[in-house]
Amino acid sequence: MRKNKLFLTLFVSLLMLSSAAWSDDAEDNYKNYCWQCHGMTGDGMGLNVQDMSVQPRDHTSAKAMGGRSDADLFKVIKEGGLAIDKSVLMPPWRDSLSDDEIHGLVKYLRKLCQCG
Amino acid sequence: MRYLFLFVALTVANAAVASEGMVILQKRCVSCHEISGPAAQSVQELWQRKGPDLFYAGSKYNAEWLKKWLVKPRRIRPAGHHPIQHIQPGKKRDMVDTTTLRPHPALSPSDAEEVTEALMKLKASAEMMGTAVFKGGSISASFGEMVFDKFNGCMACHEIEPGYGGLSGPEVYTAAKRYQADYLVSFITDPQAWNPKTPMPNKHVSAANIQKIVQYLQALAKENWDEKK
Numbered sequence: 224m225r226k227n228k229l230f231l232t233l234f235v236s237l238l239m240l241s242s243a244a245w246s247d248d249a250e251d252n253y254k255n256y257c258w259q260c261h262g263m264t265g266d267g268m269g270l271n272v273q274d275m276s277v278q279p280r281d282h283t284s285a286k287a288m289g290g291r292s293d294a295d296l297f298k299v300i301k302e303g304g305l306a307i308d309k310s311v312l313m314p315p316w317r318d319s320l321s322d323d324e325i326h327g328l329v330k331y332l333r334k335l336c337q338c339g
Numbered sequence: 340m341r342y343l344f345l346f347v348a349l350t351v352a353n354a355a356v357a358s359e360g361m362v363i364l365q366k367r368c369v370s371c372h373e374i375s376g377p378a379a380q381s382v383q384e385l386w387q388r389k390g391p392d393l394f395y396a397g398s399k400y401n402a403e404w405l406k407k408w409l410v411k412p413r414r415i416r417p418a419g420h421h422p423i424q425h426i427q428p429g430k431k432r433d434m435v436d437t438t439t440l441r442p443h444p445a446l447s448p449s450d451a452e453e454v455t456e457a458l459m460k461l462k463a464s465a466e467m468m469g470t471a472v473f474k475g476g477s478i479s480a481s482f483g484e485m486v487f488d489k490f491n492g493c494m495a496c497h498e499i500e501p502g503y504g505g506l507s508g509p510e511v512y513t514a515a516k517r518y519q520a521d522y523l524v525s526f527i528t529d530p531q532a533w534n535p536k537t538p539m540p541n542k543h544v545s546a547a548n549i550q551k552i553v554q555y556l557q558a559l560a561k562e563n564w565d566e567k568k
Binding site: 254272311312314316318 | 381382383385386418422423426427428429431432433434435489490491492494495496503504505506507529530531535536537538540541542543
């Protein structure tokens with residue numbers, strides 16, 4: 224009976240693992256979602272900038288990033304540029320990232336700018 | 340009895356023909372493409388997939404386009420399937436390292452036909468498709484561009500003509516030739532339902548504007564871009 228319970232628990236755990244998307248670490252998320260515009264080094268000179276009407280923020284600049292609170296950064300990642308009266312080009316990532324992953328990205332940004 | 344035998348023989352023959360494309364898929368395509376699903380559940384898993392998932396190809400591609408493209412493949416994503424694997428820092432911005440991009444293998448016309456037939460049988464689930472469908476209609480290219488670019492910022496990642504627009508996403512000026520209109524509506528409505536780790540965000544575009552965007556993509560696809568290139 225105990226064996227059966229153990230198998231059932233293992234089976235349910237595996238099922239949950241296979242059906243739920245993983246929570247990715249901040250560096251992987253930064254590469255997957257942010258690099259395309261903010262650049263490989265985070266300097267705002269990403270692959271897509273050539274024809275953009277508004278240049279992406281330089282995440283390595285303490286001056287550009289220092290004025291933003293962690294709450295602002297969380298909000299702009301989750302809800303997009305328009306949520307803080309900035310560009311529509313910055314999309315909302317709430318359907319791609321969990322709140323925990325967004326908090327992870329905010330910490331990652333603070334490391335890049337060495338500010339805050 | 341004779342008719343029953345004929346029916347069974349025809350059914351078996353038909354199944355053999357239908358499976359020919361699947362044999363080619365298994366032999367030549369599965370090392371780069373997922374044909375059984377599910378979609379990648381982590382970013383690392385996503386990056387290991389060398390080409391787009393095909394387990395819902397029959398709900399995504401236009402068969403006529405697919406058949407032709409497999410015979411004469413042409414790059415659709417300027418920076419490859421996963422741009423992070425093909426870019427390097429440049430003087431003014433990150434640049435595509437074209438030496439790392441590999442061409443898609445070409446199939447013979449008969450293989451392309453078989454493979455297309457097999458792929459068109461691979462359908463998306465109802466959860467992926469959702470309920471939104473394309474309702475038809477048309478839009479001028481200039482108004483369409485406003486909806487696509489100014490209102491929703493989609494050009495940040497997508498080229499709307501060769502050499503104009505973002506490079507990380509696939510070109511969109513041929514999107515309506517490649518993809519079924521209902522798929523485009525569904526994918527823009529909820530990209531994560533198709534691929535939880537796609538770098539394409541859900542921009543929560545209004546249902547009315549998604550219709551306009553697909554109309555715009557159809558207007559763009561009317562141009563003969565191959566001739567213009």
